[in-house]
Amino acid sequence: MTSFFFIFRITLAWAIASTVLAITIGQTMLSERDSGGPLLLLVLGAMAFAAVNAFSHVRRVRLLTGEVSSATLSSRQRRQIEVPFEAGETFDIVDAAIRDLPGAEQVDSARDSLQVRAKIRYLHPYRGGWLSRMTGHAGPSGNQVIVTVTPNGDAGSVTLICEPERWAWTDWFMVDAGANVENADAIGRAVARRVAERRRSEQAAAAQTATEKELTVAKLSLLHAQVEPHFLYNTLASAQLLTRSDPARADEMLGNLIAYLRNSLPRTDDALSTLGKELERARAYLDILVIRMGPRLRLQVEVAAELHAAPFPAMMLQTLVENAIKHGLEAKAGGGTVWIIARVHDGVLALTVADDGRGLSGEGGGTGIGLRNVRERLRLAYGSAAGFTIVSNYPSGVAATISVPYTGAATTQAAA
Structure with missing residues (x-):
């Protein structure tokens, strides 16, 4: 039903506009006897053009998004994206995503105000044929992207607007063949990919740090457990010798050795x-x-x-x-x-x-x-x-x- 009402709305708008135009032409340029047939053809042709154009738009939006609704059929798209990074990092991610968008020709970014404006060249999917030229999609002036990043604590809230470079009232007569819903989804995917890449980098760095810590702890455990053989042998040999000549010093040496070994046992924690x-x-x-x-x-x-x-x-x-x-x-x-x-x-x-x-x-x-x-x-x-x-x-x-x-x-x- 959404598709039907959308096609009907576009067709009705063209019917009303073409009827007004036909009446104006009939009253000023043609006689009443000659005005009926040509003007009727004008109105019917405009309605047919509008219906075909709207139907093509609906079909392509369904192809792009998998669903048809008033939101997806609109030529002006608004997205709200929450990015789990502070506003400055979020701005850098969004700015890079827009610059890599196909057809991006002019990108004006202001990091202090956390805003990005870009002009996107209109890339009509079916341009080149006679029907494309007749329907006016050889291309309109283009589309534009407006992005504002709002700080939200340790995160950044992104408001994304993708729309044609024309007055809003023209949406009653013209469609964008899904170009702006395609741009909005592309930017959303690019932001998600960059966020995932940063998360993977952070996880890899954390894993590397954890590995380094585990390696260091392992080295420390080995250092705890390792009593240099030469030191141990020499100490025991000296104690054995002193037991014959100076038992008191031998006892002192063995006491120190016991204290040293007790404090050198491996610890169960770090x-x-x-x-x-x-x-x-x-x-x-x-x-x-x-x-x-x-x-x-x-x-x-x-x-x-x-x-x-x-x-x-x-x-x-x-x-x-x-x-x-x-x-x-x-x-x-x-x-x-x-x-x-x-x-x-x-x-x-x-x-x-x-x-x-x-x-x-x-x-x-x-x-x-x-x-x-x-x-x-x-x-x-x-x-x-x-x-x-x-x-x-x-x-x-x-x-x-x-x-x-x-x-x-x-x-x-x-x-x-």
Whole structure:
């Protein structure tokens, strides 16, 4: 019924207009005797033209949309599209979709006012034939697209209007062969495709970040579970030797080894450790080495007691301490000193491990895997809020500093 009334409306409009025109011509140009037949043919021809034109429009709209209604048959289309991005991103998506529309010739966009206006060249689907030229569809001036983006919190609301470049009253006589419903649907599809692409990109980035975090956690678990065989063998061998000559020191060494191994067990979650726990592990490790290396190794710790409860990533302090021993002091003939210093300033906890060993230029500096792991874990856990620096210590050695956010009450603390 909708199709019938649409065709009837267009035909009636042409019948009324052609009748008025015929009467005007008959009264001014023709005699009453000669005016009947030609004028009747004029009216009938106009009605036939209108009916055929309207029928063709209805058929093409049904082909494009799969349904015929007053909304789809209209030559002027309005769409309301909600895009789940902020207004600026929504504007960019819509602007790109319109510029890629077939026949887009002139696109004027104003990002500040969130508006886009475009001229769309009329592409009649059946142009080229004599009927197309007779019906006037060799082409009207064209169509236009008007878009306004309205901010809606974290989303953007898009008002899309597609219409012919002619007065609205002409819709009683002329149709657009579904051109504007085609343009509106094309823009809607293009916006949906771009939104889906951005969602896929976000999901891929999130999946990549999750994979990186899982890999880092796996590396950390491996680092927890891994006790260097040489360190374990040497410690046990030293303890065995001391049981004969100095049982008290042997007992002390085994106690430190137990404390070190207890704190090195893998964790069942990826929650942060505390500075106190990490310091306990590092002290146990260093106390073992003090017994083994004797006066060649000296240790100075400057960490205030109130900082022991501060959250701190697991195993990072241990990595820096092991680097200081292996690559700085162990191969140095006279040994040296390891400093562990904690400071808090402007909401940042800075933990420094320094030595006076062979320095950055020393041979056998290792592969750097441990330090790269420290940087990557800090990036994943804190983003840009954390930092890691490693510099030469004066007059010799290396100083490595890890900086993480600190929410305690102190602003500047130290303990001797």
